[in-house]
Amino acid sequence: MPNVSPNIKGRRGRGGHRGRSKLTMKKRAVICAPDTEGINCNFCTHGSQEEKVFGKLHTLENVSAHYNCLLFSSGLAQNGEEEEGIEGFFLEDIKKEIKRSSKLKCCFCRQKGASIGCLEKRCKRSYHYSCGLKAFVLFQFTGNFRFVLY
Secondary structure, three states: OOOOOOOOOOOEOOOOOEOOOOOOHHHHHHHOOOOOOOOOOOOOOOOOOOHHHHOOEEEEOOEEEEHHHHHHOOOOOOOOOOOOOEOOEOHHHHHHHHHHHOOOEEOOOOOEOOOEEOOOOOOOOEEOHHHHHHOOOEEEEEOOEEEEEO
16 A cells, blocks of 8 residues: 655545545645756656766767666666667667657656656556655556556
């Protein structure tokens, strides 16, 4: 069962995931505020200063992405070997995922670019990796698969 922070109140609906979060607009703006210095991730808009949390920030051509943002993006697969592309993610696949996620709004901060979706098939919520962390979303690896529960 995912943890619930004091700032996020929700109830479990069908399928076992939490209901709508109740973050204030001020808190939403802080969660997804882009870093103003250096290169930022095309997915979460954060820079390289928090690599322990987001994973290494990689840049290939004009695309920058944290390893964890790539790893948990719903429409992205590691199709190559680790030395190909960015840690096995091909540049063209990353660009397609950036385009796909640019149409999706984060259920926490309401900004576009939410590339991660809930594991529950009936749930259509999407969010940024950074917003999911702050909302105590459960990110889990099992064997060769990644699971994200909202």
